[in-house]
Amino acid sequence: MVLLAGCSAAGSLTMTDVDERPLAEQASRDADRLADRDAETGQVLERAIENGTATTTGTHPPVRDGLPLAHEGAYYDVSTTAAGTEPATRVGFRVDYDADPANLTGLRVAYEDLPAVDREALAGAVPPDDAVERRVEGFDLGGSAVYDASEADRSRLATDEREYVVVHDGAEYRLAVESVESTTLTTYRVSATEVAGSSAAYTDRLVDEHAFTLSGLNGSEREVVAGAIEGSYHAESTDDAAFRSIVERFRRHGAVRSDEYRGEYVVRYRGELYWAELRYGEFAEGEPAVAREFDPSAGSSTVRTRPVDRAS
Numbered sequence: 021m022v023l024l025a026g027c028s029a030a031g032s033l034t035m036t037d038v039d040e041r042p043l044a045e046q047a048s049r050d051a052d053r054l055a056d057r058d059a060e061t062g063q064v065l066e067r068a069i070e071n072g073t074a075t076t077t078g079t080h081p082p083v084r085d086g087l088p089l090a091h092e093g094a095y096y097d098v099s100t101t102a103a104g105t106e107p108a109t110r111v112g113f114r115v116d117y118d119a120d121p122a123n124l125t126g127l128r129v130a131y132e133d134l135p136a137v138d139r140e141a142l143a144g145a146v147p148p149d150d151a152v153e154r155r156v157e158g159f160d161l162g163g164s165a166v167y168d169a170s171e172a173d174r175s176r177l178a179t180d181e182r183e184y185v186v187v188h189d190g191a192e193y194r195l196a197v198e199s200v201e202s203t204t205l206t207t208y209r210v211s212a213t214e215v216a217g218s219s220a221a222y223t224d225r226l227v228d229e230h231a232f233t234l235s236g237l238n239g240s241e242r243e244v245v246a247g248a249i250e251g252s253y254h255a256e257s258t259d260d261a262a263f264r265s266i267v268e269r270f271r272r273h274g275a276v277r278s279d280e281y282r283g284e285y286v287v288r289y290r291g292e293l294y295w296a297e298l299r300y301g302e303f304a305e306g307e308p309a310v311a312r313e314f315d316p317s318a319g320s321s322t323v324r325t326r327p328v329d330r331a332s
Contacts, residue, residue: 029254031263031303033244035287035294043286044095044219046295047226047276051091054083065089068212069096075103077207079110079166087277087284088215088222095216104207109172112199114159115145119194126183126194129176134186138177141165146195147188159196168205231286231293232273241265245289248296258302267303270296280304 036046051069055062061082067074069091076082081100088095116123131139131146145161165177172178177197184195216222237245240262247253255263275283281304285296 029256030258030260031255031267031301032252032299033248033263033266034252034297035245035248035289036296037249038293038295041295042219042223043226043293043295044090044216044222047284047286048088048090048095048222049086051089051096054089058082064210065091065098065212068098068210072213073209073211075207075209077106077168077205079108079203079205081208082210089212093218094214095219095222096212097215098210098212101209101211102206103209106205106207107169108203108205109167109169109175109178110164110199110201110203111141111167111175111178111197112162112164112201113142113145113177114162114196114198115148116159116194116196117148118160119192124185124192124194126185126196128185128187131186131188135174135176137167137171137175141167141175141177142186142195146186146193147191148193159194164199166203166205226276226286227293230274230276231288233288234269235289238262249289249294255303264303267298267300270298271300271304 038046051062051065055065060076064074064076064082069089083089083098083100085099088097134142142165145163148161167175167178178200181197181200184197186193186195216225234245244253244262244266253263258264270283270285270287273285275285277284281301282297282299285298287294287296
C-alpha cells in the first residue's frame with residue numbers, strides 16, 4: 021500500500037456523509053467491477069462466492085484482501101492465501117499491426133499453426149481486439165503471458181527471443197518476443213464468506229459493530245474535522261497536534277479495516293453519520309483497538325486459470 025501517493029502530507033482525514041453516498045457502498049468493493057477488469061478474476065470470485073472457496077494459479081493474488089465485496093445485493097468477506105508454488109516462464113511480446121512490409125523480416129508462421137497455448141497467450145492481441153488496436157507508428161501493443169512448465173514445453177514463443185510474422189486471415193502482424201525469463205506461479209486459495217444478505221443488513225452491521233461518536237473536541241480539532249468533511253484535511257507534518265489528537269481518538273475504536281498506514285471508520289459527528297478514511301502514517305503510536313473481524317467460512321471448489329498480463 022502506498023502512503024499518500026502523490027501527496028507530501030504526513031497524514032490525512034476524509035469524512036463522507038452517508039446521505040451523500042450510502043454507507044454500504046462506501047464500505048465495500050464492487051465484485052462486478054473487478055470482473056469487468058479481469059474476466060478470470062471474475063470467474064474465481066464467482067466460484068468462491070458460490071462454494072465458499074476456490075483456487076487459482078497466477079503470479080499475483082487474484083484479489084487483494086480488503087473491504088467486503090458486493091455481489092448481487094449481498095456482501096462477502098474475501099481473503100486470499102498462498103497454497104504452493106511452481107516454476108514458470110514469462111514471455112514478453114510486442115505487436116505491430118501496420119508494419120512497413122520492409123520490416124516484416126521475421127519467421128513467417130500461420131496463426132492456426134501456432135500451438136494452442138500460444139494462441140491462448142495472444143488472445144486479444146493477434147488478431148487485435150478493437151479495444152487494443154492502436155495503429156500508431158511502430159509497435160502498437162505490448163504484453164506478457166505466463167506459461168507453466170508443461171505449457172512452456174509446448175510453446176513456440178517461449179523458446180527464445182525473436183521476431184515473427186504471424187499471418188491471420190490474410191493479414192500480417194509483426195510479433196516480437198522481447199523476453200523469455202523464469203518466474204514463479206503461485207496457487208492461491210480464495211475464501212468468500214457472506215457477511216450480509218442486503219445493503220440494509222450490511223449497513224446495520226457496520227453501525228452496530230463499528231460506529232462511535234466524535235465529541236468534546238477543542239477548536240483546533242474541530243477545524244480538522246471541518247476540513248475532512250468539506251473535502252479532505254491534510255496534516256503537513258507530524259507537528260500537527262490537533263491531527264495527532266484526532267488520530268488517537270479514532271484509533272481507540274475498532275476500524276472496519278486498518279493496517280499500519282491507514283484505517284476506515286464509521287463515525288458520528290454532530291448527529292450525522294460519516295464514513296471516514298484516515299491515513300495516519302507516522303502519527304500512529306502503539307496498537308490500535310482491535311476491530312471485530314468477520315468469521316471465516318469453509319467450503320470446497322477448484323478452478324485453475326492461467327494469467328495473461330498485458331500493458332500497452
